[in-house]
Amino acid sequence: MERVYVIGHRPPPVTGENLCLRQLEVTLRDLGREVMSRSRSDVRNLLLWRSSIWLAAGGKKIGHLRDVLWLVWWRLCGCQVNIYIHNISWRNFKKHAWFWRFLGKGNFRFVVLTDEISGALESAGLPAIRLNNTLADGSEPDAAESRAPVRRLLWMSAVTVEKGFPIAYSVFLKLRAQHHDWRLDVYGAGPLSMDSARFPDVHFHGFTQDAEKQAALDAGGIFILPSSYVNETQPLSIIEALANGIPFVASTIGGIKVMRGGSAAMPAGVCIESAAPVEQWVSAVESVYANYASYSQAAKEVYRQDFSRAAYRTGVSRLMSKSAN
Incomplete structure (x- = not known):
């Protein structure tokens, strides 16, 4: 069974980033992957050799020295890294596009929510793929019929x-x-x-x-x-x-x-x-x-x-x- 690591900040409050990560993990398990949840400061990230990684970049930008060292290490380990962007932090990546082009070489790609973001990243030579959000919790409602208007x-x-x-x-x-x-x-x-x-x-x-x-x-x-x-x-x-x-x-x-x-x-x-x-x-x-x-x-x-x-x-x-x- 393929193991996938989902890495991101997980504060106690209910946030958009946490809800997105939760649904991602559920979906990966449904697809038959073994999912491991990690924080970005977890030293066990050193063990990720030739792994599939989803790195959340929603609430905080990636720019801390620790983050850069992880990324360089994952590059050396041959990991496939999906940098999952939930908000405007993509501007930080575009600003330092030279670093990502140097680091990438096919190992790194950005997973984004809108065409605007993917277009901006691709114009800087950074590979980006669209993935829409979905419901984060609960069951999907049965909406078989149109609703009546309500003021x-x-x-x-x-x-x-x-x-x-x-x-x-x-x-x-x-x-x-x-x-x-x-x-x-x-x-x-x-x-x-x-x-x-x-x-x-x-x-x-x-x-x-x-x-x-x-x-x-x-x-x-x-x-x-x-x-x-x-x-x-x-x-x-x-x-x-x-x-x-x-x-x-x-x-x-x-x-x-x-x-x-x-x-x-x-x-x-x-x-x-x-x-x-x-x-x-x-x-x-x-x-x-x-x-x-x-x-x-x-x-x-x-x-x-x-x-x-x-x-x-x-x-x-x-x-x-x-x-x-």
């Missing part, structure tokens, strides 16, 4: 200015002025949720997981994320919405705009510049609501084609096959 904005992210919560709140107020039954349900934590008095009529539910999160998704609505967060790439929260047939209205930052789907007949949502006037956001939400059944069906189709666990498994399997060749 509900759904927020499932950090409650911060960077993520665009004040914009979402302004959109909610304008929608509610037209139809009093609009509501904004917020599932997440952050500085702004600690000051809930500033946002009357918003339903703050705090951080949720598992059955509670699924119940929130089952209630339907329109997912909203006017993010201007510079590290935004492919939010797991949008993938969760798509899996449940919930369309989204979000900013164009990072890889979000591609998450509408390229091969589907209809997009799974609407993307707008985060700095656009609030009225434009309101108009987008109203458009999605007016055509909700079609958007909901598109959301499920985009999930099935691009972000389902089956699609993810196929992508990982293809990568591992290339490693073996």
Whole structure:
């Protein structure tokens, strides 16, 4: 049985990087690999001779002397290293492209979430392969039928200015002025949720997981994320919405705009510049609501084609096959 080492930072909180690594490990085991989890400081990494390695480079850049020494050692050991990038840290790799070209020689490649990142790395002469995210926990929902429209904005992210919560709140107020039954349900934590008095009529539910999160998704609505967060790439929260047939209205930052789907007949949502006037956001939400059944069906189709666990498994399997060749 082939042994694969998954190496990365594993802090106690639930983070996007940890969720991605967890699903990667589950998928590798399903594909018949023996998976060994290691931290980047683990001295047992010296034993990795001609091994397949997935090195997480999401939360922190790789640039510490220890990391460089590991990479040089793995190069000498003939290891195939997949550098798994979850966010904007790819800029650090492009900045030092000469080092990676020198180190690579076929042994190193970057696994990234968006075409933008892969294109930027490849323009610097660094090999990059796309691998979409997928659901990290729980079972895949049974979304056989389209959802009915509900006047509900759904927020499932950090409650911060960077993520665009004040914009979402302004959109909610304008929608509610037209139809009093609009509501904004917020599932997440952050500085702004600690000051809930500033946002009357918003339903703050705090951080949720598992059955509670699924119940929130089952209630339907329109997912909203006017993010201007510079590290935004492919939010797991949008993938969760798509899996449940919930369309989204979000900013164009990072890889979000591609998450509408390229091969589907209809997009799974609407993307707008985060700095656009609030009225434009309101108009987008109203458009999605007016055509909700079609958007909901598109959301499920985009999930099935691009972000389902089956699609993810196929992508990982293809990568591992290339490693073996």
